[in-house]
Amino acid sequence: MKEISELHFPENLRYSTDHEWARPDKDLFVVGISDYAQDRLGDIVYVDLPATGSKIKKGADFGSVESVKAVSELFMPIGGEVVAVNTQLGDTPELVNSEPYGNGWMIKVKPGDPGEYQQLMDQKSYLDTLKG
Template structure:
């Protein structure tokens, strides 16, 4: 596992305490897991995603990610309807390890309440939380 200083956390994303990231893109929000989450999980071998059209509340479980060590749940950073899923992850789950913020994105949602985005942590707040966990 890497030191937090060795991991990348883009400035233009928002983060959750469960280590998902969210990125506003016009009317929709893209969601994935952070570099810290993929590093903790280790090599990811399977990602289970919902169907387009499913709706979830904020904090709802939208899927699971399976690494060689364990299966972990994925939680919605905000409530909304699934507008798209990253189908490429079915054949190349390693994208979540190699490129967690780009090719490794998981779902795109139409948020129920767009204001929930601003309530998420920014990079500084997320890094503070991670450093708190380490000590």
């Protein structure tokens, strides 16, 4: 596990208390887990994602990530309809470790209420919660 200072948290995203991030992409939001989350989980071996078309509320679980000896549930940072999932993670779950904000993205959500994005933490607030 790394020190917080060794981890990377882009400023153009917002973060949830459950360590998911969201990024606006036209009228959608891209969702993944933060560098902190992937680092704490360790080597990710499997990502279980929902079917496209699923409608899931903010805060409800949309899947799980697994390391060798742990399972963590994934929670919607913004409620809405899952319109795309990252199928690349089926064969290469390690992308979540190596590029958590890039090719390690998980789902794209069409938001029910785009205003929920503003309720998420910005980079600075998120860093503050991590440092406790």
